[in-house]
Amino acid sequence: MALPVRGTRLLALAHHQPARVLTNHELATMVDTSDDWVRSRVGVVSRRIAGPDESVADMSTGAAAKAVARAGVDAAEVDLVVVATCTAVDRMPSVAAVVARRLGLPSPAVFDVNAACAGFCYALSTADLAIRGGAGRTALVIGADKMSDFLDWQDRSTCVIFGDGAGAAVLTAGTADGGTAADAVGPVVWGSRPERGGAITLGSPSPTGPPALFRQEGGTVYRWAITELAPLARSACARAGVAVEDLAAVVTHQANVRIIESLARQIGATNAVVARDLVESGNTSAASVPMALSKLLERGEVPSGAPVLLLGFGAGLSYAAQVVRCP
Incomplete structure (x- = not known):
């Protein structure tokens, strides 16, 4: 059992977005809205929309792979994967388990968190507390959602707001004597x-x-x-x-x-x-x-x-x- 540590720190962050860009002008051909209306009320100019075959797990894996590479950690070092999402279609296995398999992580603890738009901060804090308590040393924390699957594309009060994407962070234990x-x-x-x-x-x-x-x-x-x-x-x-x-x-x-x-x-x-x-x-x-x-x-x-x-x-x-x- 690892000993509790004094603190944790971020090693790297990365993100993944779908290729398709949906602008306000294109949206105006789909629903009763305009570029001026969306900009003035929400502030969005464009958003990325995932294709029908691009899942939450796909976007999560894309962001996670880049974050792990930037962090310079070996796959075997990652002992916890937490994914924050509210739009995963499959009930199980968890998105975290799918990401771990795709990245070749040998035996991490895996689970998903649903706190909607607060989810990444919940997941980051949960991983931080797990590391501080000695339950692991290196965590992969992901926030990912495919909101486009759940939007009413005739409701201009909601469909103009959202986009799809994923962001990931690698978190590791601080040393007991060197961390501050x-x-x-x-x-x-x-x-x-x-x-x-x-x-x-x-x-x-x-x-x-x-x-x-x-x-x-x-x-x-x-x-x-x-x-x-x-x-x-x-x-x-x-x-x-x-x-x-x-x-x-x-x-x-x-x-x-x-x-x-x-x-x-x-x-x-x-x-x-x-x-x-x-x-x-x-x-x-x-x-x-x-x-x-x-x-x-x-x-x-x-x-x-x-x-x-x-x-x-x-x-x-x-x-x-x-x-x-x-x-």
Whole structure:
């Protein structure tokens, strides 16, 4: 049994998106909307849509393979795989088990997490706690969703928002004598507002009826996000011992550009880069936080070792916030 460790750190991030780009102008030929309408209300300009034969497991594997390669770890070192998703079609085996098989990982613990758009932050925190408790040393954490399978393409209030994709991170144990608080994934601040959980739903499909479709009370979600989440994000900074003005970036769930900008202002991270991957990728649910951070790192907008606030939120109404140091 491995001994508990003082902290964990990120080794690498990567992402995968489908090839097909669906612009607002093309959407306007499918549903009663326009580029101006979508930009002004949501902030999305384009999104990626997976093909009928491209599954959540396919996208997860694409992101995971790149993350493992960037981390420079051997497959045998990965002893935990956690996938956050709410759109996997198959009930079992888990997406995590499929990814592990495809990557040739010999014997990791595998399971999926469903916390919808907060899923990646839940999965990252669960892996962090498992490593700190000595249950493993190296974890592969993935957020992936194929929202296009569950959208009503005649409902302009929802179909214009979403895209498909996956993001992955490799997390490893810090050394007991060499690690510092600055190396660690910070403590999570998480929870939910279950009494309002019905504001976002995706039901089970009927064998004889129509497919299950995503529904949300947009106004309820918007008001909750802009009134309750910023104090929780600041609390995560305080628990990590990082002043908000020292944050290098703020990466929230990419739900709506107005929510993103409102949260950034309320948090007070005046020196931080604010991720807006929503503009080119849409809302990718559990993939949105790791994908947005991966792109910031690829573009060199956040330096290695810099503190970044992650804030996921979504159905349930669930939330999770933590500060991480960039690889």
